[in-house]
Amino acid sequence: MASTFAVETRTRPPAAARGAIRIEDVVKIYDPDGAAVMAVDHCSLEIPAGEICMIVGPSGCGKTTLLNAIAGFHTITSGSIHLDGEMLCGPGKPKADPGADRIVVFQNGALFPWKTNLENVAFGPVVQGKMSKKEAHDKARAMMADAGLSGTEHNYPGEISSGVRRRVEIVRALMNDPSVLLFDEPYRALDSLTKSVMHEALLEIYYRNKVTIFFITHDLDEAIFLGHRIAVMTTRPCRPKKILEVDIPHPRDYSVLTSKRFRELMDETLGAVHEEAIKAFELGEKEG
Amino acid sequence: MSKGLQKVKGAVFGRGMLRAIVSIVVFLVLWELGSRSKQWVGFVMPWVGQVPAPTAVLAAWVELVGDAGYWQSWYMSFFRVLGGFLSAMAIGIPFGLAMAVSRNFKGVAFPVFEVLRPIPPLAWVPASIIFWPTQELSITFVTFLGAFYTVVINVLGGARSIDVRYYQAAQAMGASDWDIFRRIILPGTLPSIVVGAAVGMGITWEVVVAAEMISGGGSQSGGSGGGGLGFFIWNSYVGGSYEQIVVGMISIGIAGYICSEVLRKFGGIFTPWLRLR
Amino acid sequence: MRRAALSAQNISSVRSLTSTEDVVALLKTTAPFQQASEDALRRIAALARRESYAPGDVLYRLGDAADDLYIMVSGRVDHALGTGSGARTLNQTMKPGDVFGWSALMKDQYRRLAQATCTERAELLRIDGHALVGLLEADPATGGAVLSRFSTLITQDFTLPEELVHVLSVAKRVEQVPLTRASMDDLVLLLKKTMPFQVVSDEMLRRVAKLSRRERYHPGEIIYRVGDQSDDIFIMVSGKVEHALGLGSGARTLNQTMNEGDVFGWAALLKDQPARLASTTCLEKAEVIRMAGNDLIRLFESDPATGDVVMSRFATMITRDFTLPEELAQVLKIPKRGEEAPPTGLGLTMYRMALWVKSPWPYLMVAGFGLFLAFWYLAVEVWQLPRFKEMPGITTVVKEWLNPDPTYGLSVYTSEYYQHIWVSVRRVAIAFLLATGLGVPLGLFLGWSRNFREYVFPVFETLRPIPILAWVPLAIIMFTGSETPVIYLTFLASFFATALNTMLGVESIDESYTRAAYCLGANKWQVFGHVIVPGAMPFIFTGLQISVGVAWFSLVAAEMVSGQYGLGYVINSSYMMVRYPTIVIGMVTLGAVGYTTSALVRIVGDYMMQWRVRELALGAR
Structure with a gap:
């Protein structure tokens, strides 16, 4: 037990690490056909650098809107979002510029099907002009080997299983040395067995790279297993309802799932989430 | 509100x-x-x-609105399109379904079908004129050919895209072959039939215009309205009234558009389960 | 073996060994074999081949596969170690009695560390390293001594650093336990206890046992490491071995202890897995049997049914006991006899042809054509049915088509026939290329830029419902000459199809792809080049297929109305001049040429979209 503690202190991110996100009073109002729909309502959330923050909430509650605002895909109506003290978007600048410091791993995966896995992984540094094609390919090959993906370099994404695709996508993100990884329910479509493998692989990558992770999910097991903290969101409009610290020490492995503490946290989260799920169901929100 | x-x-x-x-x-x-x-x-x-300039065209058009011959052209073209289109549906759908249901029939008929398909419908015009006793029938036949290939291909594609699980579910519930055909294959192919019909309708208009120009454009059909809109255009060209050519073109465009819209509405009625998409 | 042996064969003849005694005598003079028993040397001599090389021959190069050991009989060979070897002296001359090519005996050393070039006509003895080690392992007493002398030779004479040679640790590499008939039975019993082989017949197990070698390891010895070549599979006989899967393997449990009857080293049986996924270290003095994965697969080819069962049990074991994710535990398939293991190219085509011929389809097809042609023949020429008898009969058409002196002036023997084809093809080609060159960029921008679309698309949509052929008179008025209007009409149809499909293609691209590209730091034009263009490709090619089709469609109409040449003109003018058989010739030719062009577009599309072809191939399975 003592030894796990020692490891634990080591894996806690140093305070100076990059990737601290501050979301302040963000409001997002959609105006599709004249009728304003409030997707995010005065949402404030702070994520320390190097932490895994899990965003949990019912489908369509506006979690993805928040992620899109951080990534710079959408404007916000008011409020501000800061990354490491620098304003991404806020007063006078409704939309953040998308950039390689915040990389999204998409729900259905967004590896370019027309590029080989290697070309996909090397894409970032090449288009940014940071590396020559050859350098990028060499680095990509090395990183893929580290992640146990050797042998799939010259396959197209359509030829490998969805689990492997997700791993390639994460490696593609890490090639750019981002400060934040934004996950938009990436494992939603995977079966639970593959999911468990993906979770451990993700933690392993996290222990090696120490990036801040903003992870949207509605799978509570996933949230508790991965996260340092969990933000349970209210259904549309979206705002943190409850923030839980997950005090199970890192590094974790699958034995955590059966621990007593895990069950307790589960109970605590479930109560909050269930209430919102019922609200969402009654509103008749479509998946999305 | x-x-x-x-x-x-x-x-x-x-x-x-x-x-x-x-x-x-x-x-x-x-x-x-x-x-x-x-x-x-x-x-x-x-x-x-x-x-000719748009204003000139408009002027010509205004003049034509009162002309019975112009409307007669509309009527003739519509009539032919409808004839060709309906016969293509009437023959194409059963033919396509037969190929979808029976592998043996498909084995016999499909290769011949595929060999004939690359021959553009308009290449059939002379042969059609020789074969059919009347001008009207030969134009309708060529129009029919234009839509026929598309309809058949769409029916086949639609039948192939039906999820196998539907068959399995039906069989598990004790459906007979006839039930499967009526309750699964037919509705399953309906959306593709609708699509095929819409595309076929477009082709039909293309073919009608050309067929009218090629065959009617010669001499036979008497009067300014006997030859349909395609002939109307050709006649205007021969007569040197260029504004009327453009009027004819626009008229055909409108006619084709109306047909497609009507078809889409009809398709919606036949496939209510797709409405929410 | 490969490169050195090949170059040697060019010039040297492999001579028959003079006598074993000669070889034994020679071996006795070499450093490593000096103290071996006469008996052992005789067996080693049996492995040797004698070869001669001409000056300038390269025996092997740096990085070649390290397979054979060489002993100089006569002549001179220049031995140049690579700088990476760490040797103090790199260049040496090999004289009679010298031994080189010893990397063949090194552990974890599959490549040559030096280059050996013949400088004077030389005769050499070559011994296969694998076979030699096998021999030495069988006689541990002599073997240990010989191998340790090799270490000395390498460090002292070839000045390789001690620590490197220590790593080689050739001497303690293996302790082979000879297999006797009695121990064979034990082996079969042991195999019966293992999970993958449980269900295999004794007969088969005996053959599996024959592939095996038995070895002992001492505590602390590493059997293999992550990333090593995965060649053999291992079965524990006794002792304990620690099995540690690499992090990249994706396994949930990484460390396990192997006990009697456990099987490891199964990476040798995984598909596309040339390297070890785990490291194994001996914990307690252990005895194992090992066999080459490839040998095992080959053995099971004779009995694919059993082989499939064994392989699927392997897969289960890997996922269940070693907790590897299923998608990684893809074991090799046992190739079936008579079914070419993955057939490619011509082989694949032949295979498909064979399958097709065996199916009822070709016969039904022949029946279909037979019916069609027979009806044509009977209706027109035999029964002379009303209406049908006006039509050109099939025999008339064929006779006319193949007639060197055609009645109506057009057959495969007349140059006019080809000229008509050429004119039509040329028109379609020009129109198609123009339509592609203009339509694809237009469609890309229409799909990509919302502003552009909102301004331009309405005009596009207003013009599109007008049938192409309604443009005929206007085209004749607008363009001078007879060629331009025809090409313009052909172009117009293709252009609309291409532009529209390209636009739909861009719209079909999942927004995630463009967002991902922006995320990864691409600018607007990079997104266009890397995402929009390739993403729209499938639709573009669908559009081009349609485009060729409608190009022919409108070409025929245009030629019939206003052409001077071309296939459409042939058809129409033949009608006017009552040359009915020629009409059919024109139609059939048109169909054939049209089909060929659209097939060409499809082939080009497949070539440009390998990713999609492969994806679809997987989906079809």
Whole structure:
């Protein structure tokens, strides 16, 4: 037990690490056909650098809107979002510029099907002009080997299983040395067995790279297993309802799932989430 | 209520609509300028300079609206399109379904079908004129051919895309072959039939115009209205009234558009389960 | 073996060994074999081949596969170690009695560390390293001594650093336990206890046992490491071995202890897995049997049914006991006899042809054509049915088509026939290329830029419902000459199809792809080049297929109305001049040429979209 503690202190991110996100009073109002729909309502959330923050909430509650605002895909109506003290978007600048410091791993995966896995992984540094094609390919090959993906370099994404695709996508993100990884329910479509493998692989990558992770999910097991903290969101409009610290020490492995503490946290989260799920169901929100 | 009203307002005065109007107006103005370039600039613009100006076309059109022969052309073309289209549906759908149901029939018929398909329908015009006793029938036959291939291919594709699980589910519930055909294959292919019909309708109009030009364009059909819109165009060309050519073109465009829209509505009635998509 | 042996064969003849005694005598003079028993040397001599090389021959190069050991009989060979070897002296001359090519005996050393070039006509003895080690392992007493002398030779004479040679640790590499008939039975019993082989017949197990070698390891010895070549599979006989899967393997449990009857080293049986996924270290003095994965697969080819069962049990074991994710535990397939293991190219085509011929389809097809042609023949020429008898009969058409002196002036023997084809093809080609060159960029921008679309698309949509053929008179008015209007009409149809499909293609691209590209730091034009263009490709090619089709469609109409040449003109003018058989010739030719062009577009599309072809191939399985 003592030894796990020692490891634990080591894996806690140093305070100076990059990737601290501050979301302040963000409001997002959609105006599709004249009728304003409030997707995010005065949402404030702070994520320390190097932490895994899990965003949990019912489908369509506006979690993805928040992620899109951080990534710079959408404007916000008011409020501000800061990354490491620098304003991404806020007063006078409704939309953040998308950039390689915040990389999204998409729900259905967004590896370019027309590029080989290697070309996909090397894409970032090449288009940014940071590396020559050859350098990028060499680095990509090395990183893929580290992640146990050797042998799939010259396959197209359509030829490998969805689990492997997700791993390639994460490696593609890490090639750019981002400060934040934004996950938009990436494992939603995977079966639970593959999911468990993906979770451990993700933690392993996290222990090696120490990036801040903003992870949207509605799978509570996933949230508790991965996260340092969990933000349970209210259904549309979206705002943190409850923030839980997950005090199970890192590094974790699958034995955590059966621990007593895990069950307790589960109970605590479930109560909050269930209430919102019922609200969402009654509103008749479509998946999305 | 107010929401609905706002929606309508948005559609009419929305940015997209505004831009569409701007773009079409600019197009018309450029066309007008181009065709009148000789009068105004003293220099004939290449290509556009030969085309009658939109105002002239409009004037010609206004004149024609009262002309029975013009409407007779509409009627003739519609009549032929309908004849060709309906016969293509009447023969194409059972033929396609038969191929979808029986592998053996498909084995016999499909290769011949595939060999004949690359021959453009219009290449059949002379043969059709030789074969069919009347001009009318030969035009209808060529029109039929145009839609026939598309309908058959779509029926086949639709039948192939039906999820195997539907068959399995039906069999598990004790459905007979007839039940499977009626309750699964038929509705399963309906959406593709609708699509095939829409595409086929487009081709039908293409073919009708050409067939009318090629066959009717010669001499037989008496009167200005006997030959349909295709002949109307050709006749205007031969007679040197260029404005009427453009009127004819636009008329055919409108006629084709109306047919497709009507078909889409009909398709919607036949496939209510797709409405929410 | 490969490169050195090949170059040697060019010039040297492999001579028959003079006598074993000669070889034994020679071996006795070499450093490593000096103290081996006469008996052992005789067996080693049996492995040797004698070869001669001409000056300038390269025996092997740096990085070649390290396979054989060489002993100089006569002549001179220049031995140049690579700088990476760490040797103090790199260049040496090999004289009679010298031994080189010893990397063949090194552990974890599959490549040559030096280059050996013949400088004077030389005769050499070559011994296969694998076979030699096998021999030495069988006689541990002599073997240990010989191998340790090799270490000395390498460090002292070839000045390789001690620590490197220590790593080689050739001497303690293996302790082979000879297999006797009695121990064979034990082996079969042991195999019966293992999970993958449980269900295999004794007969088969005996053959599996024959592939095996038995070895002992001492505590602390590493059997293999992550990333090593995965060649053999291992079965524990006794002792304990620690099995540690690499992090990249994706396994949930990484460390396990192997006990009697456990099987490891199964990476040798995984598909596309040339390297070890785990490291194994001996914990307690252990005895194992090992066999080459490839040998095992080959053995099971004779009995694919059993082989499939064994392989699927392997897969289960890997996922269940070693907790590897299923997608990684893809074991090799046992190739079936008579079914070419993955057939490619011509082989694949032949295979498909064979399958097709065996199916009822070709016969039904022949029946279909037979019916069609027979009806044509009977209706027109035999029964002379009303209406049908006006039509050109099949025999008339074929006779006319193949007639060197055609009645109506057009057959495969007349140059006019080809000229008509050429004119039509040329028109379609020009129109198609123009339509592609203009339509694809237009469609890309229409799909990509919302502003552009909102301004341009309405005009596009207003013009599109007008049938192409309604443009005929206007085209004749607008363009001078007879060629331009025809090409313009053909172009117009293709252009609309191409532009529209390209636009739909861009719209079909999942927004995630463009967002991902922006995320990864691409600018607007990079997104266009890397995402929009390739993403729209499938639709573009669908559009081009349609485009060729409609190009022919409108070409025929245009030629019939206003052409001077071309296939459409042939058809129409033949009608006017009552040359009915020629109409059919024109139609059939048109169909054939049209089909060929659209097939060409499809082939080009497949070539440009390998990713999609492969994806679809997987989906079809």
